Amino acid sequence: MQITYSPADSALYRLNPFIKGLGTLFIILLFSVTMQGLFSLFFSLVLTILLAILFKVELKPILISIEKIWLLLLLVGIIQGFSTGNFNPESLLIAVIRIIGVFVTSGIFVTISSQSELMYFWEQSFRPLNLFGFQARELALVMVISVRFLPVILGELDRIRMAQMARGARFSHGVGLKAVKSLMPLLIPTLSLAIIRAEDLALAMEARGYCVSRQRTRYNHFSIGFFDIFVCGIMLGTILAYVLQIRF
């Protein structure tokens, strides 16, 4: 089962994408960087999962996917557990909960963000790059093109595969170099078609008056609502509490 976007309707889904990303980063840092005891880490993990269930997030694929990282969990658990020489179950549990916490949080972020929301998030995050001469809008354009044309390219790949098979090509046939060679009739048309298609797309965009550096309107509008400000408040409050706890 793969972790992908699964649509639902709740306050968490309606958050501004940028706040969503920021919140995810915040919780990930909370799990991985801060010095917390076993009890507070465990409490954070349970709270994250409870909130996810309350806001109708589909958790099943994420929890099933934890088995993909069992090797890492096992290795880290053993190494941390025996780090002081004799077995110490507390540091083992802390290490394992930290990793599971980050994994579950990032899984929730991917589950609640649609493709266009993610694009928006990355575009906003690239904005500081404008200071160094990179155009955030150009980077976002490349990402949008690749996401929009992925289904087209997949279809094309399938079409070329069928056509070459009709001509007698056999894929994944043989071992080693022979197998690689059998992929050639599939690979070269795909790559050259992608390049030709890119030229056509550039011409079509230009013919419609597209200009890379201009300000333009958006298809999806994301506004900041009451709940967004509330979430920001919670994050600021937690940071404040953490800093105060360290100082005093």
Add this chain to the structure above:
Amino acid sequence: MNRRRRLQVLTECGMLLATALALANFKIFQLPGGGSVSLGVLPLLLIAARHGAVTGLISGLLMGLLLLTMRPYIVHPLQFLLDYPLAYASLGIAGFFEWNSGLKAAAATTLANFIRLHLHVIAGAVFFVADQNSLTKMLAASYAYNLGHILPETIICAVLAGYLAINHQALCARQS
């Protein structure tokens, strides 16, 4: 670079990234350890060869971010940076050399993949260990795991890059 040419480069990067994502789903063979070998990195290497290292590095960065939606696998913030954006960005290094002979193309591809291997190894090991003694053990385990899927990918990519540079020079020559 004038505006027209710039738009062409942008659309080409977008299309080749889409091809890279499509090929990343197309598994050549599955390894018993959990990793899989695919040709997802070849279009990225092609971007680097056609438009230079900087464009290749940035495209790799974007590829890493896009792959995140397909297979999220984050266990530490720094591991995310190394495993997704930086590992794929390192493939842009193949663009420091022009692919005008088969050997050069294969060497550039191998170098880029070599650096990518090390980013994956560091991502897999460093942030989860406590002391010097366990670090070496963890690094060894990480090497063993990552070599399992990057070594076959590197060999396949190097052979394909060499073949492309010899027989399809128009596809991978530097566009200026």
